[in-house]
Amino acid sequence: MTTSPFRLDGTVTVVTGASSGIGAEIARAVGEAGGDVLLVGRSAGRLTASLDAVAATGARAAVAAVELRDDAAPQAVVDAALAEFGRIDGLVNAAGIYRMAALADTTDEVLDEHWEVNVRAPYRLTREVAPHLGDGGSIVFVSSMSGHVGSPNDSAYCASKGAIELVVKALGTELAPRGVRVNAVAPGNVHTSMNAELITPELEAEILATTPAGRIGEVGDIAPAVVYLLSGASRYVVGTSLRVDGGFTAQ
Numbered sequence: 001m002t003t004s005p006f007r008l009d010g011t012v013t014v015v016t017g018a019s020s021g022i023g024a025e026i027a028r029a030v031g032e033a034g035g036d037v038l039l040v041g042r043s044a045g046r047l048t049a050s051l052d053a054v055a056a057t058g059a060r061a062a063v064a065a066v067e068l069r070d071d072a073a074p075q076a077v078v079d080a081a082l083a084e085f086g087r088i089d090g091l092v093n094a095a096g097i098y099r100m101a102a103l104a105d106t107t108d109e110v111l112d113e114h115w116e117v118n119v120r121a122p123y124r125l126t127r128e129v130a131p132h133l134g135d136g137g138s139i140v141f142v143s144s145m146s147g148h149v150g151s152p153n154d155s156a157y158c159a160s161k162g163a164i165e166l167v168v169k170a171l172g173t174e175l176a177p178r179g180v181r182v183n184a185v186a187p188g189n190v191h192t193s194m195n196a197e198l199i200t201p202e203l204e205a206e207i208l209a210t211t212p213a214g215r216i217g218e219v220g221d222i223a224p225a226v227v228y229l230l231s232g233a234s235r236y237v238v239g240t241s242l243r244v245d246g247g248f249t250a251q
């Protein structure tokens with residue numbers, strides 16, 4: 001019997017943002033692919049709901065409720081993973097925030113929050129996890145089409161995701177020699193709580209008109225791309241950003 005290279009059996013993956021949206025579905029999809037998962041988020045209640053979905057796949061799962069901006073967060077996450085599973089093979093940095101603001105309304109607080117949550121926190125967690133990853137380890141950042149193209153009222157968010165795109169290239173080159181791959185998935189518009197209140201009927205019509213696939217994405221469109229980048233099927237894929245945006249940035 002041959003094993004599919006897309007499977008994650010015998011591996012342990014840390015997934016941040018696992019209490020909601022894209023991260024929650026990534027955690028479930030990792031479980032479905034046979035991998036064990038440490039789910040990281042802030043809301044203990046919502047993490048428990050995500051945990052149940054992973055457990056339903058038959059995978060082993062545990063949660064760590066952590067404010068990722070805290071200085072002690074990376075060590076706490078690594079300690080939780082090692083205590084529960086004894087090893088770490090993959091990291092998915094999916095936690096993130098989005099605040100729509102025009103330049104004049106982009107206060108220092110808005111700018112700093114994007115930097116702290118979308119760049120500093122995943123960078124620091126990656127630095128803490130990387131030494132524990134062996135040959136075949138994989139780190140996936142959830143970036144955005146906003147790391148590839150600009151749009152009005154998004155400059156702080158675009159700056160943070162643009163930074164992630166280059167972090168992935170730089171760390172991809174740095175860690176590949178010892179067998180650890182670093183890549184990104186860059187989603188387009190995806191239905192989650194992040195944008196539920198922002199997508200008015202007018203904005204939805206605009207998105208549909210400018211998205212070649214003709215629909216807004218679902219979390220289930222994104223997670224398989226992340227599983228691919230975690231798995232051995234992508235063993236020669238390094239420092240890249242896989243756009244999963246219905247063709248938005250192909251135009």
Ligand SMILES: NC(=O)c1ccc[n+]([C@@H]2O[C@H](COP(=O)([O-])OP(=O)(O)OC[C@H]3O[C@@H](n4cnc5c(N)ncnc54)[C@H](OP(=O)(O)O)[C@@H]3O)[C@@H](O)[C@H]2O)c1
Pocket residue numbers: 016017018019020021022023040041042043044046066067068069093094095096097098117142143144145186187188189190191192193194195
């Ligand atoms: N939705 C889209 O259209 C879209 C498009 C492109 C890229 N993305 C990216 O996809 C990723 C996931 O977004 P989503 O749409 O799934 O959003 P979401 O449903 O709002 O989920 C965000 C997740 O990030 C966690 N989080 C936020 N700040 C945190 C902090 N300081 N410490 C710890 N955890 C924190 C949240 O935890 P709690 O809820 O427990 O606080 C939650 O699990 C983000 O990086 C986002 O930029 C989303």
